[in-house]
Amino acid sequence: xxxxxxxxMNNQDEGPTHDEIERRAYQIYLEHGFxxxxxxxxxxxxxxxxxxxxxxQETDKANAATLRRHALLRxx
Numbered sequence: 001x002x003x004x005x006x007x008x009m010n011n012q013d014e015g016p017t018h019d020e021i022e023r024r025a026y027q028i029y030l031e032h033g034f035x036x037x038x039x040x041x042x043x044x045x046x047x048x049x050x051x052x053x054x055x056x057q058e059t060d061k062a063n064a065a066t067l068r069r070h071a072l073l074r075x076x
Contacts, residue, residue, distance in 0.1 A: 016050035024050055 016024075024046035025039070032038065 016047060016054065020050055021046045 021043060025042040028042040028045055029035070029038070032042075
C-alpha cells in the first residue's frame with residue numbers, strides 16, 4: 001500500500017496516511033498525560049480510530065445515496 005504524504009485520506013481501498021496516524025497518536029499521547037512507553041499502543045489506537053471513522057463515513061455516504069435513490073424512485 002502506498003502512503004500519501006499529504007495528510008489527507010486516500011481512496012476507499014487505502015487506510016489513513018502515516019501523517020494522520022502520527023498526529024492522532026500524538027493527540028492520544030497528550031490526552032493520556034504525556035505518559036512515555038505507550039508509543040505502539042497509541043499508534044495502533046490512532047490507526048484503529050481513523051479507520052473506524054473512515055468506514056463510518058463511507059457507510060453514511062452509501063446510506064445517503066441509497067436513500068436518495070429510493071426517494072427518486074418513489075417520486076418517478
